[in-house]
Amino acid sequence: MKNPLAVLATIVACSISIPILISVVSYDDIEATPKVDSKPIVQTIKKKTKQIANYETVDKKSPVINVYNHNLGKVQQMDIEEYLCGVLAGEMSAEFNLEALKAQAVAARTFVMYKEDQGKQSKHPNAVVCTDFKHCQEYKSYEYLKKKNGEKWMQNSYSKIQQAVKETKGQIITYNNKPILTLYFSTSAGKTENSEEVFAQSYPYLKSVDSPYDKNYSPKYTSALKMSNKDFVHAFKVGYSDIQLSENNLSNQVKIIDKSNGGSVENIKVGNKQIKGTDVRKILNLNSANFDLSFKDSYVDISVKGYGHGVGMSQWGAEGMAQEGYKYYEILSHYYTGTTIKDLY
Structure with a gap:
């Protein structure tokens, strides 16, 4: 039989060491397991922003261009x-949000580079662009603006315009690494138009997109016109001398055939003619080609949505996006499909 004192010592040693060993193992297990916060996990979803290629990496002197002053x-x-x-x-109110003004600045700069890329212009062969908005872009000289608006406006509003241009210096919008045709207009009717549905030519970056903020921000979102039957018929007879259209029963003589995606x-069928909506807009002097007709006994009610041709960037849509927190590059990416921004100088 073993020594009883030795057995007792062994039992005591085991009774002390086993709890210690268990504690050590348990501690190691706790540290190996990540701590779980008892608070619920809140997932923040951020807006996707368009990454700008070469953003502010180029810092060259801005080029000098030839401008034909039509005045x-x-x-x-x-x-x-x-x-x-x-x-x-000339093209956008200085009261607009700075991000909308910056979007307009990049679009305007891109227009110049697009024109330069296209080569000589038939209306002004010795200049890249002109000051006539009917052909190129609206332009107001510093002297004209100061004389018209006064020193206070120049200090407050013109300085904001300068800021928008300065903070986007050299940036243009590109598609396949080439400057795009940056069409823009005042107000959409909730959607922009495909370029081919308005101007016949299709551009991959001028596609119909939603423009939801015009309705809440633009004072030109809706307009209405009331015309007597006599004036309505006269307007079309001025445009089409051989049109067969009478003042009686206009509702049976005028029918909208189809509408665009926007x-x-x-x-539209008017008498014996089928006429494009864009031509009707000109004939009736409407704010846009997005219109509906309601015929009464002696007059026609015309309700119109939007202002302008509807292709490209809606300026009031851009203002709405800016007011909602979007940056200028997000605005441009939205309205010009599949494009990127490049810093030229």
Whole structure:
């Protein structure tokens, strides 16, 4: 038989060491397991932002361009960034959000580069662009703006325009690494138009997209016109001398045939003629081709949505997006499908 004292010592040693060993193993297991916060996990979903290629990586002197001043009838050399300040002042209200103004600045700069890429212009062969909005972009000179609006406006509003141009210096919108045709207009009717449905030519970046904020922000979202039957018929007879249209029973003589994806009238039957909605817009002097007709006994009610041709960037839509927290590059990415921004200088 073993020594009883030795057995007792062994039992005591085991009774002490086993709990210690268990404690050590348990501690190691606790540390190996990640701590779980008792609070619920809140997942924040951030807006996807368009990454800008070469953003602010190029810092070169801005180029000088030839601009045909249609009011003076001569070509003027201008620093492109100074020219863009005049375009911004002519094309968009300085009261707009800075991000909308920046989007407009990039679009206007891109238009110049697109024109330069296209080569000589038939209306002004010695200049890249002109100051006539009917052909190129609206432009207001510094002197004109100061004389018209006063010193206070120049300090407050013009400085904001300069800021929008400066903070986007050199940036243009590209598709397949080439400057795009940056069409823009005042107000959409909730959707922009496919370019081919308005101008016949299709551009992959000028596609119909939703423009939901115009309705809440633009004062030009809706308009209405009331015309007597006599004036309505007269307007079409001025445009089409051989049209067969009478003042009686106009509802039986005028029918909208189809509309575009953006909601504008594509074709309409008027008497014995089938006419494009864009032509009707001109004939009746409507704000857009997105219209509906309601015939009464002696007059026609015309309800119109939007303002402008509807292709490209809606300026009031851009303002709405900016007010909702979108950045200028997000606005441009939305309205010009599949494009990227490139920093030229």
